[in-house]
Amino acid sequence: xxxxTTPGPDITGGAARGDLEANRRARRLLxxxxxxxxxxxxxxxxxxxxxxxxxxxxxRATEILLGASLERTVTFTEFFTGTRWxxxxxxxxxxxxxxxxxxxxxxVGAAFVAIPIGTATAIYLSEYASDGVRRxxxxxxxxxxxxxxxxxxxxxxxxxxxxxxxxIAETLFGINIGxxxxxSGMLVVGIMTIPMVSSIxxxxxxxxxxxxRNGAYALGATRFDVSTRIVLPASISGVFASYILAVSxxxxxxxxxxxxxxxxxxxxxxxxxxIMTMTAYMVQMARGTTAVGTVEYQSLFAVGLLxxxxxxxxxxxxxxxxxxxxxxxx
Amino acid sequence: xxxxxxxxxxxxxxxxxxxxxxxxxxxxRKNRIFLAVIxxxxxxxxxxLALLLLxxxxxxxxxxxEYNISLLEFFTRDGSRREELSGFRGAIVASIMLMIVTxxxxxxxxxxxxxxxxxxxxxxxxxxxxxxxxxxLAGVPSIVYGLLALAAFxxxxxxxxxxxxxxxxxxxxxxxIIIVSTQEALRAVPDGVRNGSYATGAxxxxxxxxxxxxxxxxxxxxxTILALAxxxxxxxxxxxxGAIFVNRMPFGPFDRFxxxxxxxxxxxxEPSMHFIHLAAVGIVVLLTFMFVxxxxxxxxxxxxxxEI
Numbered sequence: 261x262x263x264x265t266t267p268g269p270d271i272t273g274g275a276a277r278g279d280l281e282a283n284r285r286a287r288r289l290l291x292x293x294x295x296x297x298x299x300x301x302x303x304x305x306x307x308x309x310x311x312x313x314x315x316x317x318x319x320r321a322t323e324i325l326l327g328a329s330l331e332r333t334v335t336f337t338e339f340f341t342g343t344r345w346x347x348x349x350x351x352x353x354x355x356x357x358x359x360x361x362x363x364x365x366x367x368v369g370a371a372f373v374a375i376p377i378g379t380a381t382a383i384y385l386s387e388y389a390s391d392g393v394r395r396x397x398x399x400x401x402x403x404x405x406x407x408x409x410x411x412x413x414x415x416x417x418x419x420x421x422x423x424x425x426x427x428i429a430e431t432l433f434g435i436n437i438g439x440x441x442x443x444s445g446m447l448v449v450g451i452m453t454i455p456m457v458s459s460i461x462x463x464x465x466x467x468x469x470x471x472x473r474n475g476a477y478a479l480g481a482t483r484f485d486v487s488t489r490i491v492l493p494a495s496i497s498g499v500f501a502s503y504i505l506a507v508s509x510x511x512x513x514x515x516x517x518x519x520x521x522x523x524x525x526x527x528x529x530x531x532x533x534x535i536m537t538m539t540a541y542m543v544q545m546a547r548g549t550t551a552v553g554t555v556e557y558q559s560l561f562a563v564g565l566l567x568x569x570x571x572x573x574x575x576x577x578x579x580x581x582x583x584x585x586x587x588x589x590x
Numbered sequence: 591x592x593x594x595x596x597x598x599x600x601x602x603x604x605x606x607x608x609x610x611x612x613x614x615x616x617x618x619r620k621n622r623i624f625l626a627v628i629x630x631x632x633x634x635x636x637x638x639l640a641l642l643l644l645x646x647x648x649x650x651x652x653x654x655x656e657y658n659i660s661l662l663e664f665f666t667r668d669g670s671r672r673e674e675l676s677g678f679r680g681a682i683v684a685s686i687m688l689m690i691v692t693x694x695x696x697x698x699x700x701x702x703x704x705x706x707x708x709x710x711x712x713x714x715x716x717x718x719x720x721x722x723x724x725x726x727l728a729g730v731p732s733i734v735y736g737l738l739a740l741a742a743f744x745x746x747x748x749x750x751x752x753x754x755x756x757x758x759x760x761x762x763x764x765x766x767i768i769i770v771s772t773q774e775a776l777r778a779v780p781d782g783v784r785n786g787s788y789a790t791g792a793x794x795x796x797x798x799x800x801x802x803x804x805x806x807x808x809x810x811x812x813x814t815i816l817a818l819a820x821x822x823x824x825x826x827x828x829x830x831x832g833a834i835f836v837n838r839m840p841f842g843p844f845d846r847f848x849x850x851x852x853x854x855x856x857x858x859x860e861p862s863m864h865f866i867h868l869a870a871v872g873i874v875v876l877l878t879f880m881f882v883x884x885x886x887x888x889x890x891x892x893x894x895x896x897e898i
Contacts, residue, residue: 279792279793282793283794283795286799287706287794290703290705290706290710291706292702293703293705293706294703294707294720296765297723297724297727298719300727300762301726301727303738304730304735307741307742310741376631377634380628380631383628384625384628384629384631385632388629397636400635401635401636401639404635407639407823407877408823408824408825408876408880409823409825409826410825410851410854410855411646411823411854414869414873415642418649418858418870419641419645454634454635482617482618484620484624488624505729512730512731514825514826515851515855539731539733543733543826546740546832547834560737564733568734571729571730572729572730574729575725575729579722579726
């Protein structure tokens with residue numbers, strides 16, 4: 261009899277109601293936190309488009325919506341087909357092609373370094389290396405990925421260009437290369453993207469079921485055959501995803517290329533020439549005194565928007581490859 | 591019947607070719623060559639890392655011996671246009687302040703988002719959108735975060751090129767990393783722990799705050815420190831918000847600043863060899879900061895990994 265207590269609202273009910281209320285408040289607050297990432301993406305889009313519009317139409321998108329007059333300051337034809345990029349000169353050139361060329365050249369060059377070496381490293385790590393070697397080699401390579409890009413830029417300007425490339429260019433081709441060269445930019449971006457390719461490709465290769473390997477070995481295949489004809493094809497979508505990620509990183513890479521490849525926007529086939537990437541242009545503009553509202557300031561956002569769209573495309577591609585890869589072995 | 595007549599001649603042909611055409615010696619050689627090639631490729635990265643570190647250290651040594659860079663003055667002087675008077679104090683102080691402000695700005699929001707996504711979020715369109723967006727944000731070039739901060743904070747609300755603007759750019763940059771690592775830490779907490787808490791009548795929030803978060807804290811700290819170690823080396827966003835050509839030491843988050851990586855960039859861009867060697871000394875300091883932070887993160891992970 262005495263054990264029976266009526267659960268009065270003052271004892272448990274009130275406290276429980278307060279707890280539930282706290283729970284609801286926490287939930288709302290945490291949802292607010294989670295939306296910040298979405299707000300960031302929207303803000304990036306808004307800021308880039310809003311300011312890029314002023315580069316092309318003379319007034320910002322927000323001002324145009326409020327009724328500012330339109331004037332074509334830079335035409336799309338000139339922007340996308342012109343071959344002189346110098347928005348800050350007295351006689352301005354608004355063709356974005358030279359800096360896009362610079363970005364693509366660096367990216368392709370870096371891919372030629374990072375993709376073969378990264379893939380070979382991944383095969384070694386996943387198919388050949390003993391456990392002990394893998395446990396040492398993988399973190400060592402990941403240190404490469406963690407080193408700040410400014411240090412790679414320094415490496416290019418203080419070592420690769422003057423010590424490695426300059427003597428080669430002089431003795432073999434008789435060219436005197438300056439402080440900057442396209443080739444050192446390609447090499448240094450390639451080196452820093454190796455761990456990205458090797459690490460993600462190795463994960464994809466390790467995910468290939470052992471049954472496939474054992475089946476091949478049972479048929480008398482050698483390790484070389486298994487690596488190149490079984491494991492590599494079976495993990496190809498994951499491996500491709502790593503290539504795309506590396507390419508995306510190379511496109512957006514800033515400090516290494518602006519220190520290694522220089523600030524001279526030209527389209528050239530000579531790897532020892534100085535070139536300028538989209539990101540290097542942005543750094544150069546930010547280094548000067550660019551007043552808000554000037555063409556130089558606006559051009560920053562036009563180039564930034566182009567860069568953002570390029571990397572976004574790469575990221576979506578990467579996502580698509582990864583999803584294909586995940587479907588294969590489940 | 592028919593299978594017999596079909597397979598008999600072809601299989602013998604195949605058998606013969608199997609034993610006559612395959613040159614086992616060549617197969618072995620091919621394997622050895624392949625192994626040599628991929629081993630060399632694996633070593634390429636290691637050799638480059640060694641060369642990089644060696645180059646920086648030699649430049650530091652040459653800087654101290656031939657260019658008379660006094661390490662004492664290096665750590666007690668601010669940056670300067672004059673090479674013999676230039677030091678790193680202002681940059682180190684600015685970087686430490688940036689780290690603190692960035693950590694405050696990104697930690698709570700990042701951990702909060704991760705808690706919502708892992709513990710509360712129903713599997714709806716909005717949740718999936720947030721998750722997909724997170725993966726995408728991680729691939730946005732860091733310089734774009736700098737553009738965002740430049741347009742929205744430095745010029746948009748008239749903040750000017752102050753330390754807080756740089757910290758906001760860095761906080762937005764590392765937020766996805768913190769969220770993803772916190773999500774992993776929360777996922778590692780077994781459901782039995784949660785159910786035990788619910789069984790005592792605790793609400794979701796009480797469970798998270800008193801049970802799940804303490805268990806996941808080492809993992810969250812590890813992820814946050816790694817994210818900050820990445821932020822300390824980021825240069826491009828800081829240059830975009832205008833952290834350059836400033837030599838004074840900042841005294842608070844509303845001062846103009848030049849952090850370690852931007853100061854190194856400044857020096858590396860100078861034609862004078864003295865500045866190049868100053869940059870090498872700066873890089874050694876920057877890398878020391880990074881390696882120490884990474885070391886702390888690894889220590890935390892190893893120390894508390896088996897707690898749960």
